[in-house]
Amino acid sequence: MSSKDIDRYLDFYYRVTGKERREVDKDLFETIEEVFDVATVKAILDLVRRGMLYELKGVVSAGKEARVYWGVDKEGRDLAVKIYLTTSAEFRKGILKYIRGDPRFEGKVPSSFRKLIMLWARKEFRNYKLMYETGVSVPKPIAQHENILIMEFIGERGRRAPLLKEVVLSEDAYYELFKGLLLDVRKMYLRAGLVHSDLSEYNVMIWRGRHYIIDVSQSVKRTHPNAMDFLKRDLRNIHRYFRDELGLEVPSVEVMFKYVIGHEEMFSNPIN
Ligand SMILES: Nc1ncnc2c1ncn2[C@@H]1O[C@H](COP(=O)(O)OP(=O)(O)O)[C@@H](O)[C@H]1O
Numbered sequence: 001m002s003s004k005d006i007d008r009y010l011d012f013y014y015r016v017t018g019k020e021r022r023e024v025d026k027d028l029f030e031t032i033e034e035v036f037d038v039a040t041v042k043a044i045l046d047l048v049r050r051g052m053l054y055e056l057k058g059v060v061s062a063g064k065e066a067r068v069y070w071g072v073d074k075e076g077r078d079l080a081v082k083i084y085l086t087t088s089a090e091f092r093k094g095i096l097k098y099i100r101g102d103p104r105f106e107g108k109v110p111s112s113f114r115k116l117i118m119l120w121a122r123k124e125f126r127n128y129k130l131m132y133e134t135g136v137s138v139p140k141p142i143a144q145h146e147n148i149l150i151m152e153f154i155g156e157r158g159r160r161a162p163l164l165k166e167v168v169l170s171e172d173a174y175y176e177l178f179k180g181l182l183l184d185v186r187k188m189y190l191r192a193g194l195v196h197s198d199l200s201e202y203n204v205m206i207w208r209g210r211h212y213i214i215d216v217s218q219s220v221k222r223t224h225p226n227a228m229d230f231l232k233r234d235l236r237n238i239h240r241y242f243r244d245e246l247g248l249e250v251p252s253v254e255v256m257f258k259y260v261i262g263h264e265e266m267f268s269n270p271i272n
């Protein structure tokens with residue numbers, strides 16, 4: 001984007017938000033300028049105009065496929081704004097295997113990369129919604145527009161909560177967490193009909209004594225041809241972390257698997 005474009009968008013931004021022109025607001029566009037194309041900036045402004053977003057404050061995470069920003073809405077509520085990058089070719093190859101075979105996207109693999117990314121963002125939003133509605137502990141999804149997903153911010157005043165990988169808990173707390181996580185994987189499978197497919201200590205946040213499962217763009221319906229492999233991989237990751245890294249005694253992957261798919265009441269905590 002050229003600086004002339006930026007100026008045009010800034011004018012628009014001040015008009016729709018009714019804000020005073022301030023140097024700090026330039027930050028919004030300075031970070032955006034490097035990473036995003038014009039269409040993404042427009043999409044951000046659509047969200048501003050619709051009143052879903054008021055400010056983008058700072059980068060929380062800069063991944064290869066998406067950036068997560070701390071945003072704020074008109075009421076001053078913190079938001080997590082995940083913006084998918086529309087520029088990575090690796091990304092395209094990577095995501096096709098999750099979209100093909102998902103009945104929700106049957107016959108709808110778009111040829112344009114931007115469209116594919118939009119589909120990906122929509123898929124993550126729908127997965128979050130399904131999980132949230134079936135009682136899985138995930139951030140509350142708020143809105144999705146083009147390649148942008150807005151959700152509840154886990155953390156405080158722009159400081160994200162730590163990941164499971166980053167916390168140190170008591171042994172009892174870890175056991176509770178293990179049970180809670182597995183119960184959520186089970187709810188995901190039995191109630192939402194979904195398999196996370198990238199579950200690990202890097203995609204669980206811990207905040208105020210509670211866990212939040214995140215990063216669900218690649219989650220698939222349990223009817224996806226590879227769903228069972230993805231589920232076993234998820235369970236192996238959890239098992240590896242709790243047993244090998246934390247040294248806790250946890251049930252075998254086979255027992256975890258049976259519990260998740262509803263064949264065994266491992267914790268006498270039945271759900272259906
Ligand atoms: N709702 C949220 N609230 C606060 N931080 C978040 C939220 N969602 C994601 N993050 C932060 O952004 C990082 C990347 O998000 P994630 O959805 O895992 O995308 P990626 O595909 O880049 O791993 C997470 O590791 C976490 O630190």
Ligand SMILES: [Mg+2]
Nearest residue numbers: 202203214215
């Ligand atoms: Mg992640």
